[in-house]
Amino acid sequence: MPRIVLYGCALALAAGVAAIPAFAGSYLTAFVLALMISFVMAQSWDWVNGQMGYLNLGHFAFYGIGAYAFAILLTRGAPLAPSFAAAVFFGSLAALLVSLPLFRLKGDYFAFATLAIVPLCELLANNFDGLTRGSDGITLPPDYVLVPAFYMAASLAALTIAVTLWLMRSRFGYGLRAIRNDEQVAEVAGIRLFVFKLATLTLSAGFAAMAGAIQAWQFSYIAPNTMFNLGVALVPIAGALLGGSGLLLGPLVGMVLFASLEQALLVKLSHLREAVLGLMIMLIGRFLPGGLLRAKWITGHRSLFWLSRESHFEVAASTGAVSDELPLARRAIDKNQIVLACEGATMAFGGNVAVNNVSLTIRQGEIVGLVGPNGSGKTTLFNLISGIYRPRSGRILIEGKDIADFRADEIAHLGIGRTYQIPRPFAELTVRENIAIGRTFGASKTPLVDAMRTADVFARYVGLDGLLERKAELLSLQQKKALELARALAAEPKLLLVDEVASGLSTVEIATFVKHIRDIRDHYGITVIWVEHIFSALAQVVDRLIVLDNGAVIADAPLAEAMRDEKVLTTYLGHAATEAK
Amino acid sequence: MPLDIFIQVLLNGVLLGGIYALVAFGLSLVYGVAHILNIAHGTLLAISGVVASLIFLKTGWNPVLIIPMIVIPVFAFGYLFHAGLLRPLARRGKHDETIGTVLITTGALIMMSDLTGFAAGTQQRNIPVRSEMLEMGDIILPMAQIWILAGIVALTLALHFYLKYAWFGKAVRAVTQDAFGAALCGVNGPRARALTFAAGSGLVGVAGVLYAIIYPVDPYMGFSLTVRAFTIIVVGGIGNLAGAMIAGLMLGVAEAFTAFLWSPKWAPAISVILLLIILVVFPRGLASWRKA
Numbered sequence: 035m036p037r038i039v040l041y042g043c044a045l046a047l048a049a050g051v052a053a054i055p056a057f058a059g060s061y062l063t064a065f066v067l068a069l070m071i072s073f074v075m076a077q078s079w080d081w082v083n084g085q086m087g088y089l090n091l092g093h094f095a096f097y098g099i100g101a102y103a104f105a106i107l108l109t110r111g112a113p114l115a116p117s118f119a120a121a122v123f124f125g126s127l128a129a130l131l132v133s134l135p136l137f138r139l140k141g142d143y144f145a146f147a148t149l150a151i152v153p154l155c156e157l158l159a160n161n162f163d164g165l166t167r168g169s170d171g172i173t174l175p176p177d178y179v180l181v182p183a184f185y186m187a188a189s190l191a192a193l194t195i196a197v198t199l200w201l202m203r204s205r206f207g208y209g210l211r212a213i214r215n216d217e218q219v220a221e222v223a224g225i226r227l228f229v230f231k232l233a234t235l236t237l238s239a240g241f242a243a244m245a246g247a248i249q250a251w252q253f254s255y256i257a258p259n260t261m262f263n264l265g266v267a268l269v270p271i272a273g274a275l276l277g278g279s280g281l282l283l284g285p286l287v288g289m290v291l292f293a294s295l296e297q298a299l300l301v302k303l304s305h306l307r308e309a310v311l312g313l314m315i316m317l318i319g320r321f322l323p324g325g326l327l328r329a330k331w332i333t334g335h336r337s338l339f340w341l342s343r344e345s346h347f348e349v350a351a352s353t354g355a356v357s358d359e360l361p362l363a364r365r366a367i368d369k370n371q372i373v374l375a376c377e378g379a380t381m382a383f384g385g386n387v388a389v390n391n392v393s394l395t396i397r398q399g400e401i402v403g404l405v406g407p408n409g410s411g412k413t414t415l416f417n418l419i420s421g422i423y424r425p426r427s428g429r430i431l432i433e434g435k436d437i438a439d440f441r442a443d444e445i446a447h448l449g450i451g452r453t454y455q456i457p458r459p460f461a462e463l464t465v466r467e468n469i470a471i472g473r474t475f476g477a478s479k480t481p482l483v484d485a486m487r488t489a490d491v492f493a494r495y496v497g498l499d500g501l502l503e504r505k506a507e508l509l510s511l512q513q514k515k516a517l518e519l520a521r522a523l524a525a526e527p528k529l530l531l532v533d534e535v536a537s538g539l540s541t542v543e544i545a546t547f548v549k550h551i552r553d554i555r556d557h558y559g560i561t562v563i564w565v566e567h568i569f570s571a572l573a574q575v576v577d578r579l580i581v582l583d584n585g586a587v588i589a590d591a592p593l594a595e596a597m598r599d600e601k602v603l604t605t606y607l608g609h610a611a612t613e614a615k
Numbered sequence: 616m617p618l619d620i621f622i623q624v625l626l627n628g629v630l631l632g633g634i635y636a637l638v639a640f641g642l643s644l645v646y647g648v649a650h651i652l653n654i655a656h657g658t659l660l661a662i663s664g665v666v667a668s669l670i671f672l673k674t675g676w677n678p679v680l681i682i683p684m685i686v687i688p689v690f691a692f693g694y695l696f697h698a699g700l701l702r703p704l705a706r707r708g709k710h711d712e713t714i715g716t717v718l719i720t721t722g723a724l725i726m727m728s729d730l731t732g733f734a735a736g737t738q739q740r741n742i743p744v745r746s747e748m749l750e751m752g753d754i755i756l757p758m759a760q761i762w763i764l765a766g767i768v769a770l771t772l773a774l775h776f777y778l779k780y781a782w783f784g785k786a787v788r789a790v791t792q793d794a795f796g797a798a799l800c801g802v803n804g805p806r807a808r809a810l811t812f813a814a815g816s817g818l819v820g821v822a823g824v825l826y827a828i829i830y831p832v833d834p835y836m837g838f839s840l841t842v843r844a845f846t847i848i849v850v851g852g853i854g855n856l857a858g859a860m861i862a863g864l865m866l867g868v869a870e871a872f873t874a875f876l877w878s879p880k881w882a883p884a885i886s887v888i889l890l891l892i893i894l895v896v897f898p899r900g901l902a903s904w905r906k907a
Contacts, residue, residue, distance in 0.1 A: 089714055135895035142713055146652060147894045149717075150842055154887040161880050264838055265725045272718060279714075306733055312725030319718025320700050323711045 051188055055181045067184045067252060069293045070191040071245045075270035076285040077194045078241035083271075084280030085201055086234050087214030088144055092132075092151035093242055094267035099155065100125040100243025101250035101261055105172040106165060108251075118247050125243020129236045137231045140217075156262035171257030174250070183252040190244055195286075197237070202282055202346035205474055205482040208463075210234060212471050214280075215460035222420050224446035224475035224525065265311055269296075272315045278325025282343050287327060349466070349486050360495060361488045362478075362526050365559030367399030371433075373529050373561045374419065378428035381414055381585075388414040390585035391428065396529070401555055401562045403572040403593070406582035407606055412565045413455055415582070416531045420452050421445040432529070449477045451527030455534045455565075457514035459506035459521070465493055466502040468517055469524045476525020485524070492520040495550070512538055523554065530554070532564045536571045548574045569607065573597075581606055616876075619753035624875045625868060630760055630829065632867020633767040637822040638840055639847035639859045640774060641815030647791035647854035649808040651701055651716050655724040656844060658837030659816055662731050663689060663823025665832055668740040678742055678824055686820040693816025696723070697809045705805075724837060731834035739831035742824070763825050770821065775856050787811055791854040839883055846890040 051070075055063050079093040100121035107117040132151065139147055159166045166172065201207035209230050212220040221227050250256045260266070270289065277288020296314065300307050326332070327342045374396040381389040389411040396402055404412050417423045419430060421442035430437050432448045440448070451472075459468050466489040473485035473492075480488070493502050496516040501509065506517060515535045522530055532551070536544050552575050554560045566572045572579075579596035581589040583605045589596045596602055642656050663685045670681050700723075704715040746759035778784035789797035790807050798804050826832060847866060851858025866889070870882040 083714075087710060089710065089717070091717065135891065139894055141709065142650070142652065143894060145713055145717065146845060147891060149654075150845075150887045150890050153839060153842055154884070154891075157880075157884050157887070161884075264721065268718065268721050271714075275714065275718070306729055308729035309726045309733070312722040312727075312729065314722070316700070316719050316722030316726065319715045319722060320703070323704075323707050323715060 048192070052185075055184050060180055063180055063184055064252070065293075065297060067180070067187050068249070069290065070187040071249045072270055072273060072293055073286055073289045074187075074190050074194045074241055074245040076274040076289045077198055078238040078245075079270050080274045080279055080285045081198070081201060081210075081234055081238045084274070084284065085207060085210040085214065086231065087217075088231070088235075090148045090235070090238075091145050091267070091271070092148035093238065093270065095151045095155045095262065096125045096129060096239035096242035097246035097249075098152075098159070098258075098261035099128050100246035101256050102159060102166060102172075102246075103243070104247035105174055105250050105256050108174055109172055118244065121243045121247035122240045125246070126236045126240040129239030130232065133232045133235050137228060137235075152262050152264065152267055156258045159258035159262065166258070169258060171255055171260075174254040174256075176254060179251055179254075183248055186248050186251075187245075190241070190248065194241060197241075198282065199346050202344070206230070206233075207345075208467065208471055208482065209475065211463060211467075212460050212475075215462055216458050218422060218442075219454070219458045219460070220471075220475075221442040222422065222446060222452065223472055223521070224443045224477070226441070226443045265308055265315075268315055269311070272318045275325055276318050276322060278327035278342065280344060281325065281327050281341075282346060283341055284325050284327055287341070288325060291326070344462075345467075347467075347486065360491055360523065360554075360558065362523070362558045362560075364557060365528075367555075367559045369397055369399060371398040372396070372431075373398050373400075373433060374563075375431040375434075376415075376419075376428065377431070379415070379418055379425045379430055380427045381411075381418055381423055381425050387585050389418060389425075392582075392585070392587055393428075394580055394587060394590060396561060396563060398528075398561055399555060399559060400578060401551060401564065401576050403576035403579045404563055404565045404582065405567070405569070405572065405579060405606060410582040411585040412582055413533060414585075416452060416533055416563075416565070419445075419531060420450055443475075446475075446525065447477050447479075449526075449528030450531065451476065451522035451525045451529070452531035453515070453518035453522050453533050453535060457511065457518050459509070459514050459517045461507035462505060464503050464505055465489075465498055465509070465517055465520075468506055469493060469520050472521035473524035473526070476527070478524065478526035489524070492524045495523070496520045497546070512543070519550070523560075527560060529561045529563070532562060532566075534565055534567065536566055536568045544568065544571045545574075547571070551575050622754055624871050626754075626756065626760075628868030628871030629864055630764060630867070631871060632864035633764060633860075634822050634826050634829075634863075635840075635843050635847060635867055636860045636863025637767060637770065637825070638819055639844040639851070639863055640771075640856060641818040641822075642841070642844040643848040643851075643853055643855070643859050644787065644811050645815040646848060648787055648811040649697070649701070650712075651697075651812070652720070652845070653812075653815070654717065654720040654841055655727060655837065656720075656815070656819060657840030657842075658724045658727050658834075659689060659693075659819045660823040660826060660840055661832050661834055661837040662727055663820040664742075664827035665731055665735050665740055665834055667824040668742050668827050668832065669735060671742045671744075672740075678744060678828060681742075682821055682824050685824055686817045689820035690813045690817035694809055694813035696816075697812035701812070702805060702809065728834045728837065735834070737834060739833045740827070741829075741831045742827045744828055759828055763828060766825065770818075771856065771860055774818075778856070783807075783810070788854070842890070843886040846886040846893070849890060849893055 054066050075093065075097060079090060082088050082090045103124040104117045104121040107120050136144060136147055160168050209225045212223065212225055213227060213230060217227060273289035273292040274285040275288065276292050277286065278284030296311065299310050303310065332338045333342045372395055376392050376394050379389055379392045392415060406412055418425050421437065421440060432450065435448065437445055460471065466486060469489040469492050470482060470485040473480045474482045490502060493499055496519050498513060498516055498520065506514065509517060519535060536547060539547065548571055551562055551564065555562060564572060564576065573593065576593055579589065579591065579593050580587060581596060581602045588605065589599045589602045591599065638657065638660055642653060645651055645653055667681050667685050670684060671678065700719050701716060704712045707715060744759050746757040749756045749758055749761060778788060786797065786802045786807050789800065789802055790804055794804055843866060847859050847862040851862035866886055869885050873885055874882040
């Protein structure tokens, strides 16, 4: 759809909404107001669910807190503006306070803990009756505020759309989507999880609190059982899911449909209104996992597919000739510089000692092969270096810095990049977005726009040209491995940890890969530790071999020497290796 | 606090806690086997209680006779509810499945409460059985409460031995531990899940009748019971009956004393606050707690 038409539609819609109070009756005005409030609730909830992947069932608690803060201040004589400000303040503050404990939880447990917040708030509102007047509720001064409340709600809805558009195209938003796809990988890629989560929940709570305050102002009466009602609490969630959670237009379309349907059904009913509402929520849960806008006839339609867009990022058209040169700094190699040192690093899971007193030193510009039988501790050692695990004892130093107190994202910023044995690209994001996330959040810290543009070069380097806009989940296993390498390289690491990329590759592909490993060392000064079972691939490029068995280093020597080592032959290579020579 | 009052409050708490534990058993089995948090679980108790009360007022039968009249339809309802609405969600990704079950069971909660309120009225009801009083010194207890306590103990033991020794009980425990491994050993996972869901519902039906003998019920009270049951299974460990019984008794006693010493309006706060504290201190669930 041409951009001008889009802007025209948006403008017409805004003008139409703005004209409603002037032309429509108070019934319709109040309906549209409630719809806009519901949209703000649905969309702000979806920032946490659809973008960040956390199911917050307690979103409505912030709405109630906002309404109460506003009502309490207003009835005690505070002017309007500070009362609204207090609503946002207390709503955000509540979110900040619950963030600390809640974000220690994941998945189901997070959802259940947030669900318990709504009845807790209802109880507090009922019991602190000195402040809240308990179950009697609070009655606000009976002014006619429908029109100003309408315009405030419209402004808040417009602001909500603006924030959503920003999230869909900003570095922050891509951080959230990385967290949704794979939190651990996101952290190792350099994303500071807690700050992202805290900021998002607080932002969403602030909007919910403001929505609650505006709605309370228009209702002019609030009580615990209407503000913290479980049925009402799930309406925005059901609305967002009806449209499609995580989509740019999902919550908007879904909420409009839901509210209109609800209105049409309820207008005819004097009884069983709640039952109808419950049935609608139930049916959405049962039949619409991805929402209406993810239906095939929309995503596959020539002129409707844009309704289902997930991001708002457009990469500027390529400027013609692109060089094959990777956009990485060319660093000179200083052979005396120690990049990584492990001193007696030990890691155990229960009684199983996976890494046992490992000491090793990696110098700048080395390509080191790390081998050993299955279960010998190779991947665990990588997990220790990249900060996924903390060593039980011993130290790990990166360029002389002890990383004991470093989070995984800080370690990434020190210049450690890695791939995973079982590839873990951000599945629902495209190849381009995967690479750009690695680049913008990693040690390179390139701005997102540049990272998106230069993603082409990395993709071509690993053989993924032409697949830039494809979602990572649709790639083959080998392509996913290639993508992981591209993502790690894009971060501009000083030390690259490569975990089994060659298995499953053809001889020609292995040769290309070996050439890449040599290239990135020779041209960009990147030090490499390569875990691999295909020994012939390793033997072509490594300077040195470190052999692990049962978590301990049994050999650490130049390649030729290690291959003659008796212990290495018995535990790993087998005597056939010497015979083959 | 005089000793006789102390014992009276303690016994009330034990009775309440025993019923909470029954409610939690069902939720625990269902969550353990099917990974479904049934938010409508407590509402089934409320509705069972309301219906049992109506039957009692109409016929005057002994509540022991009313129990099967409640349990059989509730069991069937649970089976159909799972088979028709929840089982198909297992095909989705984990996050989508959780959202789906939350919406379906919450929708069911809202619907069931409203339909029952519409058909049977929204007022509080109970089962006013006439009961002899058991007097031990200053302590006076209705015999009905003693019978209820005995019933809870019998039901818990029966469930325990069934899970431990019966073939299907073992299958249920196997699915709780590792659904895929159980399937490899020949356990029909979907059937085990549906039957467990039905059995959990049936249990809560029994609890509903017992509850209505002691406390008033109404169609809208269910959710607070679900929250309590969830607290209990988080404290006691998912799929762990003994743990749930202990946690249930602790919660019941704590609520009884809070209500007596402070104010009844703060009693419901205990479970929510306890739940949040436990989840925060032991974020990986109680497996980490039991090891620690």
